Amino acid sequence: MNFEINFVLPHWLYWSVLGLLPLVVMFFVNRSFRLGGKVDGGDIAEIPAGQEVAATYHPPGNLFTRLADGVSGFAGRYVAYWALIAPFIFAYEVLVRYAFNSPTNWVHESMTLMFGMQYLLAGAYALREGGHVRVDILYTRAKPVNKAALDIMTSVFFFIFTLALLTTGWTFFSQSVSDAYFFGSSYSNETSFTEWAIQFYPVKFMMFFGGLLLLLQGIAQLVRDIQAYRHERQATPNNPAGFAKALIWLAIVVGSWTLFEIANIVLTDYDSLPFSLENSLGQVGIGGLTLVMFGSLMMVLVAGLPLAFVTGGLGVVFLYLVGDQNMLNLIPSRIFPMMTNYQLSAIPLFIFMASVLEKAGIIEELFDVVYKWMGGLKAGLAIATIIASTLLAAMVGVIGAAVVTMGLIALPAMLKRNYDPEIAIGSIMAGGTLGILIPPSILAIIYGVIAQQSVGELYLGSLIPGLMLAFMYGFYCWMRGTLNIKMAPPMPVEDRVDMTEKLRLLRNMLAPIVLVVLVLGIIFTGIATPVEAAGIGTFGALIVAAMHRRLTWANLHAACMTTLVASAMVMWIIFGASIFVGFYILQGGQTFVQDLIAGAGLGPYAVLALMMVLLVALGMFLDWVGILLLAVPIFVPLIKGMTFSGVFGLPGVDPADVSLWFGVIYLVNMQMSFLSPPFGYALFYIKGVCPPHITMAQIFRSSLPFLALQALGLLLVIMFPALVTWLPNLAYG
Template sequence: MDLQINFVLPHWFYWSVLLVLPLVVMLFVDRSFRRGGTVSGATTGGAPAAEQDTDYHPPGNALTRVIDKVSGFTGRYVAYWSLIAPLVYCYEVFVRYALNSPTNWAHESMFLMFGMQYLLAGAFALREGGHVRVDILYVRAKPLTKAALDIMTSVFFFIFTVALITTGWTFFSQSVNQEIFFFGQGYANETSFTEWSVQYYPVKFTLVLGGVLLLLQGIAQLIKDIQAFGHARARHEGSSTFAWLLVLLGIVLALYALHEVVNVVVNDYESFPLSIENSLANVSIGTLTALMFGTLMLVLVAGLPLAFVTGGLGVVFLYLVGDQFMLNLIPSRIFPMMTNYQLSAIPLFIFMAAVLEKAGLIEELFDTVYKWMGGLKAGLAIATVVASTLLAAMVGVIGAAVVTMGLIALPAMLKRHYDPEIAIGSIMAGGTLGILIPPSILAIIYGVVAQQSVGELYLGSLIPGLLLAAMYGFYCWLRGAINPKAAPPLPVEDRVSTREKLRLLRNMLAPIILVIVVLGVIFTGLATPVEAAGIGTFGALIVSAMHGRLTWPNLHAACMTTLVATAMVMWIIFGATIFVGFYILQGGQEFVQELISGAGLGPYGVLMVMMVLLVALGMFLDWVGILLLAVPIFVPLIQPLSFDGLFGLPGVDAANVSLWFGVIYLVNMQMSFLSPPFGYALFYIKGVCPPHITMAQIFKSSLPFLGIQALGLLLVILFPALITYLPNLVYR
């Protein structure tokens, strides 16, 4: 059929939908809650559950309550935009293949919408505690020390947000229509380069508005931190001397930052006495490397969320090495990321997972696999790995997979007297399969950063992911065979007939077909990963409706879960792209390359150094932070190297090196999640474990599976065809 529909979405209709639709959805959601509507399933987040002091919650004041309400309303408002994307992408795929009428406006309207959503959601994520912090020392500090650290490190947060607002305003003002607005010289009504020609200034304005909302929420948080400090000091919960030193340091840093702000406002080409502007202009790249990454580690362990650590330090070093005009790099680094087409798959896949979870399909999935495989030795642990593999194909988010399986599978195994180490280890290892099994969120971000095809990464990671799942399952079976008491099979009286098994399997046909369709359209090239995510989300809504769970409360919960998880990921990207982008601009990439090549290591030696560094980073950094900090430096170093094979085994074709390294990186990230003492999966599972399960037991349970992951990493290095076979078969 070739009807050639030439419909182009009117600009006024696009902006009207974004403005009005959330208000309409709010009316339906609130009405449903007033009539007794409830949320199905459990809420699973993407951030690890930190051990927090729950005895005291700062009350805030009238100002903080107003700010919290503003952030809450704004977050909820933009969260409902996610409901639009599945419809738009399904429309695009339909008109392209059924009517031979592809569009540009469908893609452009959605990645611009998501870009605005990321920026405006930052304040809501901060209010909800959704921004990931590195809890190495912070979580172990006394309440007084914690509050003092929060006050002191907030200086870097405010440096980042103020710089974002001021440079974002300049960035925005250069894109407006000068006949309507009065901002001096700029582009005359800057529009996109497609036939849709949508105005860019509303999108760029969200850099300013998002920064203002984040600044306000930061002020509210600072007020609460001061209240927490006063409460802890009155109760003598920590060293008062050390805490006051931290607060004093924060005050000094804040005053000096204010001094520099006045310097920027008053002076253009000259600086005040004692100003630090341009003070590091002549330092060597080696010294700059030590300063940048040394201060990064210090502020990280102090507990500031990763996004604001990298963003704040990026601003500081832009100012120290360059000058105030170099700060305009900030929006020019963030804007391409917030409007990146590939990254818009992230909220869609998270939304798909949230909808399926609210539909109760995750619990049904485990129940089906559990009854099919429970009769085997260590059957419940094997069922957990199998269910985690299928869940990974639905979710692609590590935290959600580990927490969900911890809530469902762990009580079932402990009830049947499983060794806690086998039970916990199988959940953590199975949950981390979401890094490898498509549709992996990490693979999407890697593809964007490394300029690698996401479809090829998905195909390349499929065999390694299934191989690791099989190795996990075999290990569980072996432990059950050696010691049946440690992992007993399901009692005979609890097993079900073949007829019942088939009935259970029939209930899972819809979600299984959904996964096959999503991955199928990606692997066959019929749709991009972003379009596949849109189709999958639309399918998830249909499956949810089939199960009677497509309710307004469930849609609300899915939208809010998606918003917090996506904002966490994207704000880390925004902060890291400033920090790493500046470092590379200063010659950091060449410095690291010369440092490694000067060590006289061969290609595999260089690869080994990178693997060790990634595992080390994984002990205290989250997966997005590692990717944004390491991959832009590592990929250009690895691409020109020749990997001819080890021990006489086949090597890697030069055209496949980037793909091969990408999947090796993904396997390595699985190890980082399980690496004691700070692997994130260890804390995900701790948040859902019974109180009698100690961190020592969790650490011990991770070690065998960590060894299996190391073996898997070795296998994909020695046998590159495990990665390259499927992509070469489909794409070459």
């Protein structure tokens, strides 16, 4: 009997659901809060808690800023609730595929386009909430008046990027609309190339509309920055502020010149106005261009502008200075493929899964269970923290989530039991970084997209190195506790529980453990793609939350908003960096770097070592997404062309496995970047949840032993490639 289901989602129904469902959810969420609903759990968004210094003055804004905040808030909340659709749609796809032999295309395409639109419209909300990551090397140490002046000066690059996105996005949109209804000139009602044939113009319109929302929110932010600058100047009239004044004058000059260049674009087609900088760097060689591009990148980064707008703004500047105004149309052509990349849809899904589980109280229960099982060992609490972090990484794949969450839960428990602060803090930071390696790692997803590497193979290849590092962390803690019991004492006898109680506690964790096995199992066996697995995992997380009686409208709202800010942060960095790096590669930068390294006469392993050093150095300053998008497109083609025959007589790497092997090496290296003083991100994650008496010097010292273990793990993975390749070759042949 044939049970095939041939349902194809009508276009009108798709747009109706996206349009009306958020309004329905808003009604129930608002009703829940009016009736006293509260959000359970904490916040595991990617923003490092406490990384920003609390401001002593909050600019009041004005009517425009309040309107802009309201528009951004409504738009963000509206699209955040779209995340509720995906778990059910992906569960439907897997069901009809295997139960009724009726696979679909419209499921994947509809969710990919939905998340692509969400990324664009969420940028303004993330800006309002301070969700865009900034490299605040000098920014946080500046005086308040200098900080306000830096915000005003660097905003010029933000507006350059936003205005370019706005104008080119409008052109990109208008070309996809039918001539019968609008003024499209290149295409007639452009549709996707699948049998679903959905219209692309609403999706492309979001590029323009997202830029418009971002522009409004940016103007509101500029108003508040000006108010902050005036306040700080008036608060300290006798304090010299020459540097701040210089920054303001620099902002005026650069801003005025930007307006002049905008006039040049509006008024001319082929000939530039006198004194215009259009194509002024057109004759600069790739060597000089490399110095100018990356030198200016570092200068603007340390000034405190969010990474997404640094790379995006500078990318626009160099498109114009090296090329001309027509080259600005490269912007939407770089962003749209990232918007509509199917693999990247796993990012918001895994973040949503993490947030739902956290609101359900699973993470606290997980730590409690592991602690009761392991607490009797020397350094048992530190070992329990590492094991819980490993399991947490397998549940969520969200970088930074384990550091913040375990810092809130495990650090007070360890300090209360007289653990040495450096052992306590180090175990939390090292365990938290396992989210980079242990599947389902979000970093592995982005690497797979950029390097054209199978995400499933990366997951399998990183599993053994991840578990190996977790064991090394735990063994180190045990050794320190054994050699000096006062540094990491075991659980007091009166707090220990018998085996019956341990089994009862383990039973409470059965549902989340089954969820982890389900998600990873369907990825490793090839039953479903990582995106589908993320969707099913999120569906399972909703069921687990319901079982724990935490599936409330208030918790769903909090999970959706956390997901929105975290995924917007990641995706906007991808958008900005893809413009900057894409232009550099287009100018021959990739070939230049490859020739530079090849000309040094280094062997394959020496080149690999040089890359590792560069990645660690970048990790001291840059965000993990920025490092990936800046380095991987240049490094991977170079590595693929090399032969790694082994060191010290050990087996080498099969040429077919080089890309996979390097990918896992890269992931292990990124663990090191998170712990590398002085600006490793894990150091600031943990600082935000530490008691006031814990100094940054203590945090730095606590990271060093675990950083050495990570370096040892990196060396082992390089020397013994089978640690990476054995499991994928066993599974896939």
